[in-house]
Amino acid sequence: MAARIVLAVRESQYIEPLLHYxxxxxxxxxxxxxxxxxxxxxxxxxxxxDIPDAVVGDSSFIETWIVEGRNxxxxxxxxxxxxxxxxxxxGLAGGVMIAKYQALPSLLGAFLQLCEVQRSRGTSVLDExxxxxxxxxxxxxxxxxxxxxxxxxxxxxxxSVFYLNLExxxxxxxxxxxxxxxxxxxxxxxxEIKASRDKGEADTIELGQYFIRYDHLRSAAxxxxxxxxxxxxxxxxxxLDLLERLVAERNFDxxxxxxxxxxxxxxxxxxxxxxILLWVLRNDAVSVxxxxxxxxxxxxxxxxxxSHVVDKSRFVVNFATDISDEWVPPEGITIxxxxxxxxxxxxxxxxxxxxxxxxxxxxILQLCKxxxxxxxxxxxxxxxxxx
Numbered sequence: 001m002a003a004r005i006v007l008a009v010r011e012s013q014y015i016e017p018l019l020h021y022x023x024x025x026x027x028x029x030x031x032x033x034x035x036x037x038x039x040x041x042x043x044x045x046x047x048x049x050d051i052p053d054a055v056v057g058d059s060s061f062i063e064t065w066i067v068e069g070r071n072x073x074x075x076x077x078x079x080x081x082x083x084x085x086x087x088x089x090x091g092l093a094g095g096v097m098i099a100k101y102q103a104l105p106s107l108l109g110a111f112l113q114l115c116e117v118q119r120s121r122g123t124s125v126l127d128e129x130x131x132x133x134x135x136x137x138x139x140x141x142x143x144x145x146x147x148x149x150x151x152x153x154x155x156x157x158x159x160s161v162f163y164l165n166l167e168x169x170x171x172x173x174x175x176x177x178x179x180x181x182x183x184x185x186x187x188x189x190x191x192e193i194k195a196s197r198d199k200g201e202a203d204t205i206e207l208g209q210y211f212i213r214y215d216h217l218r219s220a221a222x223x224x225x226x227x228x229x230x231x232x233x234x235x236x237x238x239x240l241d242l243l244e245r246l247v248a249e250r251n252f253d254x255x256x257x258x259x260x261x262x263x264x265x266x267x268x269x270x271x272x273x274x275x276i277l278l279w280v281l282r283n284d285a286v287s288v289x290x291x292x293x294x295x296x297x298x299x300x301x302x303x304x305x306x307s308h309v310v311d312k313s314r315f316v317v318n319f320a321t322d323i324s325d326e327w328v329p330p331e332g333i334t335i336x337x338x339x340x341x342x343x344x345x346x347x348x349x350x351x352x353x354x355x356x357x358x359x360x361x362x363x364i365l366q367l368c369k370x371x372x373x374x375x376x377x378x379x380x381x382x383x384x385x386x387x
Contacts, residue, residue, distance in 0.1 A: 002032045003115035006045065008057030008065075009078065009100075012037040018104060027108045039064060053115040056098065074114050096208055099181055106179050109215040113160070129247045130375050133257040133274035135267060137290035141280040142318040144171050145354055146339065147258040148217065149364045152355055154372065155218030159253040162246060163214070163221040166239065166270070167260040168231045170224040175354050176214055178223065183212050185223035187230040193241050207245050216355070220252070231266075239269035253376060262294060271298070272306050276371060277313045283320055283338075291315075292330055314371045337367040 009015065015035040022028055034052070036042035039061060046055070046065055055065065055075040062077050078100035098110045134147045144167070151163045165172050189210045196205060211220045225231050246255050257274060259267040271277065281287045295313070298305040310332070320338040329335050342357050 002030055003054070003112060004052040005031055005033045005111050005115070006042070006052045006055045006057075007033050007035040008039075008042040008055070008061035009035075009037060010058055010060070014100075018107070021104045022108060025105070025108075027105075027112070030112055031108060033111075036061075043068070054111065056111060056114070058100075076110075076114055102180060103215075105215045106213060109213050109218065112218070113213060113220065129250065129252050130254045130276070130372075131243060131247065131257060131270075131274040132254060132276045132278060132372070133259060133270035134278045134280060135259050135262055135270060136280045137262055137294045138282075138287055139261065141282055141287065142339070143280050144175070144258055146278075146280060146316070146318065146364070147256050148172060148175055148355060149360060150368060150372075151219045151256050152217045153361060153364045153368055154254060154256075157368075159376070160251060161217075161219040162211075162252045162255045163217065163219050163258070164242075164246070164255055165221070165224065165258045166231075166234075166266040167258060168228055168264070169260075170231075172258070173224055176217070179212050179214065181212070183223055184210055185225060186210065187225045187227060189222065190230065190234060190238060190242070193238060193245075197237075197241065205245070207249055208251075234266055236265040236269045236272075239266045240273055243269065243273045254372065268305070271309055275312060276375065277309065278371065279313055279315045281315060281317050283317045288330060291333075295332070316367060336370050337363055339363050 007015065007018075015037060019033060019035065022031060022033060034045070036045065036057075042057070042061055043064060047068075052073060054073055055062070057065075057075075057078060059077045062075055066075075074096075076096045076098045079097045080100050096114065098107070098114075132150075134143045134150075136143050144165070147163065147165075151161050155161045163172070189205070189207070192205050210222055212223050213220050243255075243257075246252065257270050259270050261267060279291055281291055295310055297303055298309040299307060314336045315329070315333050316337040316339060317335055318339045319341045340359055340363065342353070342360055344353050344357075
């Protein structure tokens with residue numbers, strides 16, 4: 001069932017190209033937009049019994065509607081200064097800000113995200129957002145490829161997804177095109193978090209102003225950090241604070257956390273806080289040996305690592321070119337998925353291929369059903385999101 005949006009703007013010429021694109025794009029099956037350019041017609045409609053899934057409009061329209069006290073659905077103000085989200089949605093009546101002039105796919109994606117927040121939070125049986133950390137005992141295992149494909153798969157299924165990259169050097173930029181705009185990046189948010197904690201002040205940080213949206217992933221994220229030093233200085237406590245804030249937002253069904261080296265402070269925070277840990281291995285002796293040693297270390301007293309790491313760990317093999325039914329993983333490890341080596345990924349200009357391999361996506365879907373669906377029993381398939 002398509003989400004129903006009410007759009008209210010001053011300029012009628014803003015509406016026509018938007019609706020034309022909607023009707024001739026994939027969003028035509030996901031969104032139904034009722035548009036108004038006259039205040040009296042908008043207010044009369046909103047006084048009726050036909051309640052939409054969300055309301056988006058110029059500030060004058062939104063303010064007039066809110067004054068009447070009938071703002072019982074999510075709403076967003078269209079900003080002309082290039083912002084994306086400047087205020088976090090704290091409940092079904094929470095407001096956000098969306099850039100008025102941006103690429104139409106991104107604009108409609110933001111509309112859809114507004115509805116997904118309401119639907120997922122309204123029907124989710126979870127007490128909190130699910131944090132899923134993707135980790136590895138060694139480099140070059142394809143964590144980011146798996147993370148981004150999971151984000152895309154879950155987003156396409158209707159879940160509200162956030163992608164958090166905690167690598168020292170964010171490699172997701174090899175696959176993703178940054179949306180336009182001047183949204184502040186993660187480094188600014190980290191500064192705000194540190195300053196708030198050091199001063200012991202009341203928490204006034206509005207996390208939503210830092211969100212960007214990747215339309216082709218149907219997910220939100222932070223703008224990548226350009227200065228590597230900023231990431232290297234991010235402590236375990238900084239990371240834990242950030243994860244807690246994402247959970248407290250209650251805007252997302254699931255946060256996929258992409259990590260760097262397992263020795264880093266940020267990865268240690270992920271081991272401590274995430275509800276599911278997905279270990280990515282290569283099917284070779286070195287990768288298996290390192291993984292087993294790290295799991296053993298976590299179970300060692302006084303290691304400083306959470307003892308329940310093994311209980312919440314799941315395992316997949318990537319680049320599985322020669323894995324066979326006879327391959328037996330070490331005792332204590334159950335392989336939840338084996339991802340194939342995709343030869344076309346070795347070609348030049350391959351960036352788009354990483355997120356569009358049917359064979360790889362099939363395996364990602366099966367993995368999501370095995371390890372994510374049990375944690376999201378009512379929202380995973382999307383049936384409750386659209387009823």
